[in-house]
Amino acid sequence: MNKANPSVLFVVDGLRSDGMVQAKTKHLDRLISEGAHTLSARTIVPSITLPCITSLIYSIEPSAHQITTNTWRPLSYPGIHEIICQAGMK
Numbered sequence: 903m904n905k906a907n908p909s910v911l912f913v914v915d916g917l918r919s920d921g922m923v924q925a926k927t928k929h930l931d932r933l934i935s936e937g938a939h940t941l942s943a944r945t946i947v948p949s950i951t952l953p954c955i956t957s958l959i960y961s962i963e964p965s966a967h968q969i970t971t972n973t974w975r976p977l978s979y980p981g982i983h984e985i986i987c988q989a990g991m992k
Contacts, residue, residue: 911982913958915951919943959983 912933914922919941922930933939945954946964952972953964959981964970967977980988 913955915955 912930922941946957950970950972952974953967953969956967956969956977957963960967960977960979961982962979967979969975969977986992
């Protein structure tokens, strides 16, 4: 099994990076200062929650996963969780 540092992915729905920089967020600021982060990532258009999160987790555009509303349907693509497990990590 591969050894890796523990990781946690935080996704804050509806929060723009400029708002994150302006806000006083003690705990998130600490996580940013001590971990890997980006404040320049961009979402898909239109920015609807489920299509955006699906594109993030599956690393494909809505034209490929065909989720364009907040109604879920199973996909045949491997997501980040499956890829991590296939690599022998948790």
